[in-house]
Amino acid sequence: xxAELNARRNELRSLLxxxxxxxxxxxxxxxxxxxxxxxxxxxxxxxxxxxINPNETEVLGERAYPSLLDIPDDVRxxxxxxxxxxxxxxxxxxxxxxxxxxxxxxQEGIVSEEAARxxxxxxxxxxxxxxxxxxxxxLLETEGEDGQRGTDR
Numbered sequence: 046x047x048a049e050l051n052a053r054r055n056e057l058r059s060l061l062x063x064x065x066x067x068x069x070x071x072x073x074x075x076x077x078x079x080x081x082x083x084x085x086x087x088x089x090x091x092x093x094x095x096x097i098n099p100n101e102t103e104v105l106g107e108r109a110y111p112s113l114l115d116i117p118d119d120v121r122x123x124x125x126x127x128x129x130x131x132x133x134x135x136x137x138x139x140x141x142x143x144x145x146x147x148x149x150x151x152q153e154g155i156v157s158e159e160a161a162r163x164x165x166x167x168x169x170x171x172x173x174x175x176x177x178x179x180x181x182x183x184l185l186e187t188e189g190e191d192g193q194r195g196t197d198r
Contacts, residue, residue, distance in 0.1 A: 054184065056170075057172070057180065057184060058184050060124075060147065060148050060170060061124075061177075061181055061184070063123070064092065064123035064124050064147070064148070065092065065093060065121075065123055066092070066093045066095060066120060066121060066122050066123050066124075067084075067087055067092050067093070067094055067095070067122075067123065067124040067125075067126050067177075068094075068095040068096075068097050068113055068116065068122045068124070068125045068126065068144075068146070069083070069084045069087075069094055069095070069096055069097060069104075069126045069128065070097040070098075070113065070125060070126065070127045070128065070129055070137050071097070071098060071127060071128035071129040072084050072094075072096045072097065072098050072101065072104050072109070072128065073098065073101070073104070073128075074101050074103075074104045079128065079152070079153075079176075080128040080152075081104070081105070082178075083126070083128075083152070083176065083177060083178045084096070084104070084105055084126075085105055086178045087126075087177070087178065087181075088105055090181075093107075094107050095107060095110065095116055095120060095122060096108070096109035096110070097109065097110055097111075097112060097113055097116075098111075099111035099112070112140060113125065113137070113140035113141060113143070113144050113146075114140055114143060114144065116144060121145070122141075122144050122145070122146045123146060123147050123148065124146060124147065124148045124149075124150055124177075125137065125140075125141040125144075125146045125148070125149050125150065126150045126152065126177050127149070127150065127151050127152060127155060128152050128155075129155070130155070131151075131155055131156060131157040131160075132157075134151055134155065134157040134159075134160035135157060135159045135160045135163055137149075137160065138157075138159075138160040138161070138163040138164040138167070138169075139163055139167075141164060141167070141169060142163065142164060142166075142167030142168070142169060146169055147169060147170060148169060148170045148171070148172065149161070149164040149169045149170070149171050149172075150171075150172045150173075150177050151171075151172070151173040151174060152174075152175075152176055152177065153174065153175055153176040153179070154174065155173065155174060156173045156174045157173070160173075161173060
């Protein structure tokens with residue numbers, strides 16, 4: 046874990062521990078794509094996945110939506126996990142603020158200071174440039190947890 050993530054270890058553990066619903070922006074139904082692999086991992090560990098991709102109708106057994114703003118009002122999104130090129134992330138950040146998410150997570154290799162600013166000004170926490178799956182695994186390894194969230198959600 047890099048220094049910033051290590052310093053935020055307890056905060057990240059809390060954010061990921063309290064999260065129930067993760068919207069995955071840019072998810073693909075193709076199993077070999079990183080977005081599918083990461084979403085599958087999260088789903089297997091008790092999170093509800095909300096696929097966001099205008100080119101998909103269903104991913105991992107969940108209905109897909111064209112954008113964050115198309116998610117039904119009764120679905121409370123905790124984390125917006127983004128698999129889109131950096132130039133698309135400011136709009137995603139704006140939508141994440143509108144839907145009331147708590148955390149904007151830009152995946153490995155994705156960094157946008159503009160998206161981070163928009164999200165932070167909207168009250169969201171921001172993580173950029175690292176994989177949510179890898180970070181969660183490292184957090185659990187350091188604590189010796191088994192990684193299961195339970196299936197009662």
